Amino acid sequence: MTTFKPEQACIANDAQVDTLQSVASFHSAPILSGSAGLNTIAADVDYDILLVGLSGMIGLEPTLTALGRGKRVLTANKETFVTGGHLVQPYLNQIVPIDSEHCAIHQCLKQEQTSAVRRLLLTASGGPFRTLPKADFAHITPAQALKHPNWVMGRKITIDSATMMNKGLEVIEAHWLFGVSYEQIDVLIHPQSVVHSGVEFVDGATLFQLGTPDMRIPIQYALTYPERRMLADTVRPNGYLDWARLSELTFETPNIEKFPCLSLAYEAGRLGPAATIALNAADEVIVQAFLDEQIAFNQIPALLSRVIQTCDVSERLPTLAAVLELDNQARSKAKDFLSSATCSIHAQK
Numbered sequence: 001m002t003t004f005k006p007e008q009a010c011i012a013n014d015a016q017v018d019t020l021q022s023v024a025s026f027h028s029a030p031i032l033s034g035s036a037g038l039n040t041i042a043a044d045v046d047y048d049i050l051l052v053g054l055s056g057m058i059g060l061e062p063t064l065t066a067l068g069r070g071k072r073v074l075t076a077n078k079e080t081f082v083t084g085g086h087l088v089q090p091y092l093n094q095i096v097p098i099d100s101e102h103c104a105i106h107q108c109l110k111q112e113q114t115s116a117v118r119r120l121l122l123t124a125s126g127g128p129f130r131t132l133p134k135a136d137f138a139h140i141t142p143a144q145a146l147k148h149p150n151w152v153m154g155r156k157i158t159i160d161s162a163t164m165m166n167k168g169l170e171v172i173e174a175h176w177l178f179g180v181s182y183e184q185i186d187v188l189i190h191p192q193s194v195v196h197s198g199v200e201f202v203d204g205a206t207l208f209q210l211g212t213p214d215m216r217i218p219i220q221y222a223l224t225y226p227e228r229r230m231l232a233d234t235v236r237p238n239g240y241l242d243w244a245r246l247s248e249l250t251f252e253t254p255n256i257e258k259f260p261c262l263s264l265a266y267e268a269g270r271l272g273p274a275a276t277i278a279l280n281a282a283d284e285v286i287v288q289a290f291l292d293e294q295i296a297f298n299q300i301p302a303l304l305s306r307v308i309q310t311c312d313v314s315e316r317l318p319t320l321a322a323v324l325e326l327d328n329q330a331r332s333k334a335k336d337f338l339s340s341a342t343c344s345i346h347a348q349k
Protein backbone atom coordinates (compact mmCIF):
# COMPACT_ATOMS: atom_id res chain seq x y z
CA MET A 1 0.00 0.00 0.00
CA THR A 2 2.98 2.29 0.31
CA THR A 3 3.99 1.66 -3.33
CA PHE A 4 1.66 4.25 -4.82
CA LYS A 5 1.57 7.85 -3.67
CA PRO A 6 -1.25 9.32 -5.75
CA GLU A 7 -1.90 13.04 -5.89
CA GLN A 8 -5.61 12.29 -6.07
CA ALA A 9 -7.60 9.06 -6.07
CA CYS A 10 -11.13 8.10 -7.02
CA ILE A 11 -13.27 5.18 -5.94
CA ALA A 12 -16.50 4.08 -7.59
CA ASN A 13 -18.47 3.61 -4.39
CA ASP A 14 -19.03 6.82 -2.39
CA ALA A 15 -19.64 4.81 0.80
CA GLN A 16 -16.06 3.46 0.74
CA VAL A 17 -14.23 6.78 0.59
CA ASP A 18 -13.41 6.68 4.32
CA THR A 19 -12.00 3.14 4.09
CA LEU A 20 -9.65 4.16 1.30
CA GLN A 21 -8.73 7.36 3.11
CA SER A 22 -7.56 5.28 6.07
CA VAL A 23 -4.95 3.42 3.94
CA ALA A 24 -1.54 4.85 4.85
CA SER A 25 -0.26 5.96 1.45
CA PHE A 26 -3.52 7.75 0.63
CA HIS A 27 -3.44 9.96 3.76
CA SER A 28 -2.51 13.13 1.97
CA ALA A 29 -4.44 12.44 -1.24
CA PRO A 30 -7.98 13.75 -1.65
CA ILE A 31 -10.28 10.80 -2.36
CA LEU A 32 -13.01 11.49 -4.89
CA SER A 33 -15.82 9.20 -5.99
CA GLY A 34 -18.00 8.20 -8.93
CA SER A 35 -18.06 9.60 -12.42
CA ALA A 36 -17.64 13.20 -11.23
CA GLY A 37 -14.48 12.23 -9.35
CA LEU A 38 -12.96 10.59 -12.42
CA ASN A 39 -13.68 13.68 -14.52
CA THR A 40 -12.15 15.99 -11.91
CA ILE A 41 -8.95 13.94 -11.94
CA ALA A 42 -8.81 13.88 -15.75
CA ALA A 43 -9.38 17.65 -15.85
CA ASP A 44 -7.23 18.92 -12.96
CA VAL A 45 -4.24 16.67 -12.33
CA ASP A 46 -0.94 17.42 -14.08
CA TYR A 47 -0.20 14.17 -15.95
CA ASP A 48 1.46 13.16 -19.23
CA ILE A 49 -0.56 10.06 -20.05
CA LEU A 50 -4.08 8.96 -19.15
CA LEU A 51 -4.34 5.16 -18.99
CA VAL A 52 -7.99 4.11 -18.96
CA GLY A 53 -8.71 0.68 -17.47
CA LEU A 54 -12.28 1.43 -16.40
CA SER A 55 -15.07 -0.94 -17.26
CA GLY A 56 -18.18 0.57 -18.87
CA MET A 57 -19.23 3.84 -20.47
CA ILE A 58 -17.98 5.68 -17.39
CA GLY A 59 -14.65 5.78 -19.27
CA LEU A 60 -15.94 8.12 -21.99
CA GLU A 61 -16.03 11.47 -20.17
CA PRO A 62 -12.56 11.39 -18.56
CA THR A 63 -11.15 10.21 -21.91
CA LEU A 64 -12.72 13.15 -23.74
CA THR A 65 -11.47 15.54 -21.07
CA ALA A 66 -7.89 14.28 -21.38
CA LEU A 67 -8.02 14.35 -25.19
CA GLY A 68 -9.35 17.93 -25.07
CA ARG A 69 -6.34 18.84 -22.91
CA GLY A 70 -4.03 17.43 -25.59
CA LYS A 71 -2.98 14.45 -23.43
CA ARG A 72 -1.93 11.07 -24.72
CA VAL A 73 -4.55 8.43 -23.88
CA LEU A 74 -3.88 4.70 -23.63
CA THR A 75 -7.17 2.90 -23.36
CA ALA A 76 -8.52 -0.58 -22.78
CA ASN A 77 -12.01 0.87 -22.42
CA LYS A 78 -13.86 -0.29 -25.54
CA GLU A 79 -17.07 1.33 -24.26
CA THR A 80 -15.51 4.73 -24.99
CA PHE A 81 -15.66 3.90 -28.71
CA VAL A 82 -18.97 2.06 -28.54
CA THR A 83 -20.70 5.05 -26.94
CA GLY A 84 -18.63 7.99 -28.17
CA GLY A 85 -16.54 6.83 -31.12
CA HIS A 86 -17.75 9.84 -33.11
CA LEU A 87 -16.68 12.17 -30.26
CA VAL A 88 -13.14 10.77 -29.90
CA GLN A 89 -12.55 10.42 -33.65
CA PRO A 90 -10.97 13.90 -34.06
CA TYR A 91 -8.29 12.91 -31.52
CA LEU A 92 -7.27 9.49 -32.84
CA ASN A 93 -3.60 10.46 -33.17
CA GLN A 94 -3.47 10.95 -29.37
CA ILE A 95 -4.79 7.42 -28.66
CA VAL A 96 -2.96 4.10 -28.40
CA PRO A 97 -5.28 1.10 -27.91
CA ILE A 98 -4.57 -1.46 -25.17
CA ASP A 99 -7.38 -3.91 -25.96
CA SER A 100 -5.19 -6.77 -27.24
CA GLU A 101 -6.93 -7.16 -30.62
CA HIS A 102 -6.81 -3.43 -31.39
CA CYS A 103 -3.27 -3.17 -30.11
CA ALA A 104 -2.40 -6.01 -32.53
CA ILE A 105 -4.04 -4.18 -35.45
CA HIS A 106 -2.30 -0.94 -34.40
CA GLN A 107 1.00 -2.81 -34.71
CA CYS A 108 0.08 -4.28 -38.13
CA LEU A 109 -1.03 -0.90 -39.47
CA LYS A 110 2.14 1.02 -38.64
CA GLN A 111 3.27 2.88 -41.79
CA GLU A 112 0.20 1.70 -43.72
CA GLN A 113 -2.60 3.75 -45.32
CA THR A 114 -6.24 2.94 -44.50
CA SER A 115 -6.83 2.74 -48.27
CA ALA A 116 -4.45 -0.26 -48.38
CA VAL A 117 -6.64 -2.25 -45.97
CA ARG A 118 -8.93 -4.87 -47.45
CA ARG A 119 -10.24 -6.07 -44.12
CA LEU A 120 -9.42 -6.30 -40.43
CA LEU A 121 -9.34 -9.81 -38.96
CA LEU A 122 -10.39 -9.72 -35.32
CA THR A 123 -9.62 -12.96 -33.55
CA ALA A 124 -11.75 -14.36 -30.73
CA SER A 125 -11.14 -17.33 -28.46
CA GLY A 126 -14.81 -18.29 -28.76
CA GLY A 127 -15.16 -18.24 -24.97
CA PRO A 128 -15.99 -21.12 -22.63
CA PHE A 129 -19.11 -22.26 -24.56
CA ARG A 130 -17.70 -22.50 -28.07
CA THR A 131 -18.36 -26.24 -28.26
CA LEU A 132 -21.34 -26.46 -25.89
CA PRO A 133 -24.61 -27.33 -27.68
CA LYS A 134 -27.05 -24.41 -27.83
CA ALA A 135 -29.68 -26.55 -26.09
CA ASP A 136 -27.56 -26.38 -22.92
CA PHE A 137 -27.25 -22.57 -22.90
CA ALA A 138 -30.34 -22.14 -20.68
CA HIS A 139 -28.56 -23.93 -17.83
CA ILE A 140 -25.26 -21.99 -17.87
CA THR A 141 -24.52 -20.54 -14.43
CA PRO A 142 -22.64 -17.29 -13.72
CA ALA A 143 -19.80 -19.35 -12.18
CA GLN A 144 -19.41 -21.34 -15.43
CA ALA A 145 -19.58 -18.20 -17.58
CA LEU A 146 -16.96 -16.48 -15.41
CA LYS A 147 -14.36 -19.17 -16.29
CA HIS A 148 -12.66 -17.87 -19.43
CA PRO A 149 -10.40 -20.50 -21.07
CA ASN A 150 -7.43 -18.16 -21.81
CA TRP A 151 -7.77 -14.74 -20.09
CA VAL A 152 -8.29 -13.57 -16.51
CA MET A 153 -10.45 -10.44 -16.71
CA GLY A 154 -13.12 -8.43 -14.91
CA ARG A 155 -16.63 -9.90 -14.51
CA LYS A 156 -18.44 -7.82 -17.15
CA ILE A 157 -15.96 -8.50 -19.97
CA THR A 158 -15.78 -12.19 -19.03
CA ILE A 159 -19.55 -12.62 -19.39
CA ASP A 160 -19.40 -10.59 -22.62
CA SER A 161 -16.74 -13.01 -23.87
CA ALA A 162 -19.03 -15.95 -23.08
CA THR A 163 -21.91 -14.42 -25.10
CA MET A 164 -19.47 -13.05 -27.73
CA MET A 165 -20.85 -9.56 -27.10
CA ASN A 166 -17.29 -8.62 -26.21
CA LYS A 167 -16.23 -9.36 -29.80
CA GLY A 168 -19.22 -7.37 -31.05
CA LEU A 169 -18.17 -4.36 -28.95
CA GLU A 170 -14.64 -4.80 -30.31
CA VAL A 171 -15.96 -4.72 -33.89
CA ILE A 172 -17.55 -1.31 -33.12
CA GLU A 173 -14.33 -0.18 -31.40
CA ALA A 174 -12.29 -1.19 -34.47
CA HIS A 175 -14.68 0.66 -36.80
CA TRP A 176 -14.03 3.97 -35.01
CA LEU A 177 -10.37 3.44 -34.15
CA PHE A 178 -9.22 2.43 -37.62
CA GLY A 179 -11.80 4.25 -39.80
CA VAL A 180 -12.99 1.16 -41.72
CA SER A 181 -16.55 0.13 -42.61
CA TYR A 182 -18.32 -2.74 -40.84
CA GLU A 183 -18.09 -4.73 -44.09
CA GLN A 184 -14.30 -4.59 -43.72
CA ILE A 185 -14.23 -6.17 -40.25
CA ASP A 186 -14.37 -9.96 -39.93
CA VAL A 187 -14.26 -12.06 -36.79
CA LEU A 188 -12.28 -15.30 -36.74
CA ILE A 189 -12.54 -17.85 -33.97
CA HIS A 190 -9.05 -18.79 -32.85
CA PRO A 191 -9.26 -20.86 -29.65
CA GLN A 192 -5.51 -20.75 -28.86
CA SER A 193 -5.48 -16.91 -28.34
CA VAL A 194 -1.94 -16.68 -29.75
CA VAL A 195 -2.83 -14.66 -32.86
CA HIS A 196 -4.20 -11.42 -31.42
CA SER A 197 -5.65 -10.04 -34.69
CA GLY A 198 -4.43 -8.87 -38.06
CA VAL A 199 -4.93 -6.96 -41.27
CA GLU A 200 -5.44 -8.27 -44.79
CA PHE A 201 -4.19 -5.75 -47.35
CA VAL A 202 -5.52 -5.09 -50.85
CA ASP A 203 -2.52 -6.84 -52.44
CA GLY A 204 -3.37 -10.09 -50.60
CA ALA A 205 -0.59 -9.81 -48.01
CA THR A 206 -1.78 -10.39 -44.43
CA LEU A 207 -0.05 -9.31 -41.24
CA PHE A 208 -0.92 -10.80 -37.86
CA GLN A 209 0.49 -9.99 -34.42
CA LEU A 210 1.19 -13.03 -32.23
CA GLY A 211 2.19 -13.43 -28.61
CA THR A 212 1.21 -15.04 -25.35
CA PRO A 213 -2.19 -13.98 -23.99
CA ASP A 214 -0.90 -11.55 -21.35
CA MET A 215 -2.32 -8.02 -21.10
CA ARG A 216 0.96 -6.71 -19.70
CA ILE A 217 2.42 -6.92 -23.23
CA PRO A 218 -0.11 -4.57 -24.94
CA ILE A 219 0.00 -2.27 -21.90
CA GLN A 220 3.78 -1.99 -22.15
CA TYR A 221 3.56 -1.50 -25.94
CA ALA A 222 1.14 1.40 -25.44
CA LEU A 223 3.18 2.95 -22.63
CA THR A 224 6.44 2.96 -24.56
CA TYR A 225 5.01 3.53 -28.07
CA PRO A 226 6.59 4.19 -30.58
CA GLU A 227 9.59 2.53 -28.91
CA ARG A 228 9.71 -1.15 -27.98
CA ARG A 229 11.40 -2.09 -24.75
CA MET A 230 12.56 -5.33 -23.15
CA LEU A 231 9.78 -7.14 -21.36
CA ALA A 232 9.65 -6.40 -17.65
CA ASP A 233 10.96 -9.19 -15.40
CA THR A 234 7.42 -9.87 -14.19
CA VAL A 235 6.31 -10.84 -17.71
CA ARG A 236 9.30 -13.02 -18.67
CA PRO A 237 9.57 -15.91 -19.57
CA ASN A 238 5.84 -16.27 -20.33
CA GLY A 239 5.90 -13.31 -22.68
CA TYR A 240 8.08 -15.07 -25.26
CA LEU A 241 6.52 -17.82 -27.35
CA ASP A 242 8.27 -21.15 -27.68
CA TRP A 243 7.65 -21.50 -31.43
CA ALA A 244 8.85 -25.09 -31.67
CA ARG A 245 6.22 -26.17 -29.13
CA LEU A 246 3.39 -24.28 -30.82
CA SER A 247 1.68 -27.30 -32.31
CA GLU A 248 -1.41 -25.73 -33.90
CA LEU A 249 -3.08 -22.44 -34.73
CA THR A 250 -6.66 -22.96 -35.87
CA PHE A 251 -9.29 -20.59 -37.25
CA GLU A 252 -13.02 -20.95 -37.82
CA THR A 253 -16.06 -18.80 -38.59
CA PRO A 254 -18.16 -17.73 -35.57
CA ASN A 255 -21.45 -19.55 -35.06
CA ILE A 256 -23.92 -16.65 -35.21
CA GLU A 257 -26.87 -18.90 -34.49
CA LYS A 258 -25.34 -19.86 -31.14
CA PHE A 259 -23.93 -16.40 -30.44
CA PRO A 260 -26.45 -13.86 -31.81
CA CYS A 261 -24.90 -11.04 -29.73
CA LEU A 262 -22.18 -10.75 -32.36
CA SER A 263 -24.65 -10.00 -35.17
CA LEU A 264 -26.60 -7.67 -32.85
CA ALA A 265 -23.44 -5.58 -32.46
CA TYR A 266 -22.90 -5.42 -36.25
CA GLU A 267 -26.55 -4.38 -36.70
CA ALA A 268 -26.30 -1.69 -34.03
CA GLY A 269 -23.01 -0.46 -35.50
CA ARG A 270 -24.58 -0.04 -38.94
CA LEU A 271 -27.52 1.85 -37.39
CA GLY A 272 -25.07 4.34 -35.83
CA PRO A 273 -23.92 5.68 -32.45
CA ALA A 274 -27.39 6.00 -30.88
CA ALA A 275 -27.95 2.27 -31.39
CA THR A 276 -24.52 1.28 -30.07
CA ILE A 277 -25.06 3.50 -26.99
CA ALA A 278 -28.36 1.66 -26.38
CA LEU A 279 -26.70 -1.71 -26.93
CA ASN A 280 -23.89 -0.93 -24.51
CA ALA A 281 -26.18 0.45 -21.79
CA ALA A 282 -28.57 -2.48 -22.07
CA ASP A 283 -25.67 -4.93 -21.99
CA GLU A 284 -24.27 -3.44 -18.76
CA VAL A 285 -27.68 -3.79 -17.06
CA ILE A 286 -28.54 -7.22 -18.49
CA VAL A 287 -25.15 -8.80 -17.78
CA GLN A 288 -25.45 -7.63 -14.16
CA ALA A 289 -28.92 -9.24 -14.00
CA PHE A 290 -27.43 -12.52 -15.24
CA LEU A 291 -24.63 -12.29 -12.64
CA ASP A 292 -27.31 -11.65 -9.99
CA GLU A 293 -29.12 -14.79 -11.24
CA GLN A 294 -32.23 -12.84 -12.21
CA ILE A 295 -32.22 -14.15 -15.78
CA ALA A 296 -30.86 -17.16 -17.67
CA PHE A 297 -27.79 -16.95 -19.94
CA ASN A 298 -29.84 -17.63 -23.10
CA GLN A 299 -32.18 -14.69 -22.36
CA ILE A 300 -29.40 -12.13 -22.76
CA PRO A 301 -29.51 -11.69 -26.60
CA ALA A 302 -33.31 -11.42 -26.84
CA LEU A 303 -33.45 -8.82 -24.07
CA LEU A 304 -30.71 -6.77 -25.76
CA SER A 305 -32.50 -6.94 -29.07
CA ARG A 306 -35.76 -5.70 -27.49
CA VAL A 307 -34.01 -2.67 -26.00
CA ILE A 308 -32.44 -1.69 -29.33
CA GLN A 309 -35.70 -2.18 -31.20
CA THR A 310 -37.62 0.07 -28.83
CA CYS A 311 -35.09 2.86 -28.34
CA ASP A 312 -35.13 5.91 -30.59
CA VAL A 313 -31.85 5.50 -32.47
CA SER A 314 -32.44 8.22 -35.07
CA GLU A 315 -29.95 10.78 -33.71
CA ARG A 316 -26.92 10.58 -36.02
CA LEU A 317 -24.08 12.12 -34.01
CA PRO A 318 -25.22 12.74 -30.42
CA THR A 319 -23.40 15.30 -28.27
CA LEU A 320 -21.93 14.11 -24.97
CA ALA A 321 -25.08 15.29 -23.15
CA ALA A 322 -27.23 13.37 -25.63
CA VAL A 323 -25.00 10.26 -25.23
CA LEU A 324 -25.62 10.33 -21.47
CA GLU A 325 -29.36 10.83 -22.03
CA LEU A 326 -29.58 7.95 -24.53
CA ASP A 327 -27.59 5.77 -22.13
CA ASN A 328 -30.07 6.54 -19.32
CA GLN A 329 -33.09 5.82 -21.50
CA ALA A 330 -31.68 2.47 -22.62
CA ARG A 331 -30.81 1.49 -19.04
CA SER A 332 -34.35 2.15 -17.84
CA LYS A 333 -35.84 0.27 -20.82
CA ALA A 334 -33.54 -2.68 -20.03
CA LYS A 335 -34.67 -2.61 -16.39
CA ASP A 336 -38.35 -2.59 -17.48
CA PHE A 337 -37.84 -5.57 -19.79
CA LEU A 338 -35.84 -7.32 -17.08
CA SER A 339 -38.62 -7.06 -14.54
CA SER A 340 -41.02 -8.89 -16.90
CA ALA A 341 -38.32 -11.43 -17.84
CA THR A 342 -37.57 -12.01 -14.14
CA CYS A 343 -41.28 -12.53 -13.44
CA SER A 344 -41.49 -15.16 -16.19
CA ILE A 345 -38.35 -16.99 -15.00
CA HIS A 346 -39.75 -17.14 -11.46
CA ALA A 347 -43.14 -18.29 -12.78
CA GLN A 348 -41.39 -21.21 -14.56
CA LYS A 349 -39.57 -22.33 -11.38
Ligand SMILES: NC(=O)c1ccc[n+]([C@@H]2O[C@H](COP(=O)([O-])OP(=O)(O)OC[C@H]3O[C@@H](n4cnc5c(N)ncnc54)[C@H](OP(=O)(O)O)[C@@H]3O)[C@@H](O)[C@H]2O)c1
Binds near residue numbers: 012100152
Ligand atom coordinates in the same frame (compact mmCIF):
# COMPACT_ATOMS: atom_id res chain seq x y z
N1 LIG B 1 -9.18 -7.42 -18.25
C1 LIG B 1 -8.66 -7.56 -19.45
O1 LIG B 1 -7.81 -8.44 -19.72
C2 LIG B 1 -9.10 -6.65 -20.58
C3 LIG B 1 -8.57 -6.85 -21.85
C4 LIG B 1 -8.93 -5.99 -22.87
C5 LIG B 1 -9.82 -4.95 -22.64
N2 LIG B 1 -10.34 -4.80 -21.39
C6 LIG B 1 -11.29 -3.70 -21.18
O2 LIG B 1 -10.76 -2.90 -20.13
C7 LIG B 1 -11.83 -2.36 -19.36
C8 LIG B 1 -11.66 -2.81 -17.90
O3 LIG B 1 -11.81 -4.22 -17.84
P1 LIG B 1 -11.36 -5.03 -16.54
O4 LIG B 1 -11.46 -6.45 -16.91
O5 LIG B 1 -10.04 -4.55 -16.07
O6 LIG B 1 -12.52 -4.62 -15.54
P2 LIG B 1 -12.51 -4.62 -13.94
O7 LIG B 1 -11.59 -5.69 -13.44
O8 LIG B 1 -13.94 -4.64 -13.53
O9 LIG B 1 -11.85 -3.22 -13.58
C9 LIG B 1 -12.53 -1.99 -13.76
C10 LIG B 1 -12.02 -1.03 -12.72
O10 LIG B 1 -12.67 0.24 -12.84
C11 LIG B 1 -12.91 0.72 -11.53
N3 LIG B 1 -13.94 1.75 -11.51
C12 LIG B 1 -15.16 1.70 -12.05
N4 LIG B 1 -15.82 2.86 -11.80
C13 LIG B 1 -14.97 3.66 -11.10
C14 LIG B 1 -15.04 4.97 -10.54
N5 LIG B 1 -16.12 5.73 -10.67
N6 LIG B 1 -13.98 5.45 -9.88
C15 LIG B 1 -12.88 4.71 -9.75
N7 LIG B 1 -12.73 3.47 -10.25
C16 LIG B 1 -13.77 2.93 -10.91
C17 LIG B 1 -13.30 -0.52 -10.78
O11 LIG B 1 -13.21 -0.29 -9.42
P3 LIG B 1 -13.84 -1.37 -8.35
O12 LIG B 1 -12.95 -2.57 -8.43
O13 LIG B 1 -13.73 -0.62 -7.08
O14 LIG B 1 -15.24 -1.63 -8.81
C18 LIG B 1 -12.28 -1.52 -11.30
O15 LIG B 1 -11.08 -1.45 -10.59
C19 LIG B 1 -13.11 -2.84 -20.01
O16 LIG B 1 -13.54 -1.89 -20.94
C20 LIG B 1 -12.69 -4.11 -20.73
O17 LIG B 1 -13.52 -4.41 -21.83
C21 LIG B 1 -9.99 -5.61 -20.36
